[in-house]
Amino acid sequence: MTALRASLMRIRGLLRKEMLQVRRDPSSILLALVMPLLLLFLFGYGVSLNPNHVPVAVVASDTGAAARELAARFALSPYFVPLSVKTLNQAEELLKEKKVDAIIHIHENFSADLLTRGGAPVQVIINGVDANRARLLQGYTQGVVQTWVAQEQRRGVLPAGSAAVVVLPRIWFNEANESRNFLVPGLMVLIMTLIGTLLTALVIAREWERGTMEAILVTPVRVFELILGKTLPYFFLGLSGLGLTVAGGVLLFAVPLRGSLLLFMLLASIFLLASLGFGLAISAAVRVQFVAAQIAVIAGFLPAFFLSGLLFDLESTPLPIQLVSHIIPARYFVEICHTLFLAGNIGPVLWSATWPLVVMAIVFFTVVRRKLSGKRLE
């Protein structure tokens, strides 16, 4: 028998064992397939911290005094960090690339209309991926404009009593301004983390606890076969859980999927690998289910919940937390989900979120390989 055939036989044995176990152990099925649906239904409206220092693009097509003054108001507000842009096109690009969260567009006839007609509109385009945040931003812009108008009226520049400036808000990417559209794609992140990290960490720790790992290690199985035997079943389990959530989200809650499904599945696979790698690394280091579960929850699940931008807008968190969020795989996948579901196939955004995941997956699997090398018990 050739070495390759023996190796394939061992992998087959491990895979079959793992699948039989998953099938017969209701807890893995619960975690992988029932939990996603439960979360999908239970997820209410998320909480968002009040955003500040929001980057906005200000397109002042008008160079009149009133327009300049209004633009300056945005600079003075603690809520905004305005970025002057020449054309609306440029601003839209910035919005798509998530460099700014909103566009304040002051029309070329703003000052003239204000003086001659006694009123003029200001166009505000807001990134509505995070529905809550979008609502708040809308309120802030309105506030800035109205304060300015009130002052001008007191100074007598503008006629009193009239609604001189009308804010015309428009919300992009999530026109319905539905929290759901923002939360459901985020849910995918939680589900994949649950299956990838928690389930994997648990099942291997269980093998240590029950002594099966020792029995397996003493067979001529190779380390990569062992890793493959653990990775593949949970990889597919994770993908099915994900498929279920995507289908549920799109069919039940009518969440739009603007990007390509194929691309989404590909990027999700990369995230899943990083997540699985993390779970494997935990269980290679810790051999007690309880501890493995604790670590998986504290280092995997909770950060995916709170520090990934899924619930809270990362840009309104303190700098240290923002820095920490960069080592959390979930953060990148949240970005991928939001982009692909609500915006579309936007290359630069997707790429910048994908390569850190690739790096993390490689790092985690290297750790696992190292930890198990030689198949020693120590």
Next chain:
Amino acid sequence: MKTTEVVLQASALGKSFSRKGKAPVIALDALSLRVKAGAVTGLVGPDGAGKTTLLRLAAGLLLPDAGSISVLGLDSASQAIEIQSRIGYMPQQFGLYQDLSVQENLELYADLQAVPLSLRPSRFAELLQMTGLGDFQKRRAGALSGGMKQKLGLACSLIKKPRMLLLDEPTVGVDPVSRRDLWQIVYKMVADEGIGVLMATSYLDEADRCAEVVVLYEGRKLAEGTPAEFRDKLKGRVFTLTPPAGGPPPRLLQTHLAGQPGIIDVMIRSGRVRCVVEAELAARLKSGHSELFPAAAYDKIELSEPSFEDAFMALVPKADLRPKNAASLSPEPDPVPGAVSRRDEIMVSAHNLTKNFGAFTAVREISFEVGKGEIFGLLGPNGAGKSTTFRMLCGLLKVSGGEVQVAGRDLRRAGSRARAQLGYMAQVFSLYRQLPVRSNLEFYGRAYGLSGARLRQRINWALDEFHLRGREESPAGLLPAGYRQRLAMATALLHEPAILFLDEPTSGADPLARREFWLRISGFAAQGVTVVVTTHFMEEAEYCDRLLIMSRGTELVQGAPAAIRRLAQSPENPEPTVEDAFIVLAEGRLPAAAPTGAQGVES
């Protein structure tokens, strides 16, 4: 010649494990050893002797710090994979996949060992036949009895006809019938295939079944040789005393002799007291006199054939473990008060006790009574329902049927006053590991309502009685296993309970610790404490006044050890042990005249 082929060779092997902030533990120290093909080599030694470490090093699961170990001529450090495809290894906690069926477990290990598909049907059939698991192919491993699990584990490690077999305590907690079957399988492999077997065991009687024995102690080799060589060293130094018929139980004599100068070991075997003595004392005994042996305490004293166990006890160094409470025969003229149990005062009674977990009946209609000052044993292999019965007695588990009374009350309804009358020692170490010995004692003392001078007095008593002086401040979790056991027992006894419940107190303890434990129990019983104890060691039945043997939730037999032993008496086996009786009962080979289990056997 095949038998001279060496299948395992260790030379100057050393291995230590580092611990955080403390000196490393030396598991093996300059150990040299050879294992031959075509024979079973036994590896015996107390806990922590390094048996498991040696087997793991041989299997390539650990790397040696010093020296080397080779298996089948392959170095275990650099050629682990090659070794692993040629040996069978059965870890202590054998890793069967509980959710997988017998057949699926076999297939998994066949895949992992890359056994060609064409060879499998015949190999599986052979193994299933050998282990008697043929009828259970589709059953999940988790639903097998303890003995069947071990047999399946052995079958899995034999799947590829290994050339060497490493077995780590394969028979622990297994019922005697399965234990015998396991040995038969191993012998068959040795005879048919000429493989070499290295088997660690904590059952000293199993060493007699090995061709060669290696005794490990604290990581070093203490002795090696054939069991006969070990036994020969003790010829003329083993005596058996027959207690007078109708007199006090033999354990009183045993307790009296334990730890006396010149006495190496003393135990009860088949109702008689067997002792191993120093050569000098042996000479005096042969000439017919010793002040150590009060003439009234026994009818007969005779020289016996030594066993491996005797030799082991003589080899292994031991501290003075003689409990302070040891009951004495002399100088008191009468038997110690309370030594003869008073059956008229019933302390614990169970009537038709039944427990169901869903559709599974863990305990079925168990009935017994325990009198004051009696030691009552619940014996049976793992999974027989002992612990379930026990928890119902203590009021920790609701009964599904039947009645329980402890000190005249039902503990599930009675208040804390009734509970204060009993002491309980759980199977798993249930003290606070981070707290020092003294704090544990204080906490449990207070929990049982002791305080002030009384508490101090009892704690001092416990520290002296259980030899815990000097360790008052060390955290309970860091105590050596034997001391942990003592501390657990001390906390159960702080409030001077009238009834003591001990759940598997000797499980996982080495032979030395087990002896010490039983001496203590005898002492407390002599003081009038009622003791109910569970164990899976059949030979420990001898320390009980009466016992109930359970198997798969039902009673096999109940009665005094002597009466139970008699069930297995036959012309071929004139002096059977309780273990022999278990095998006879479990196989339904009851002698026609013997009473049935349900009615019990009274002495």
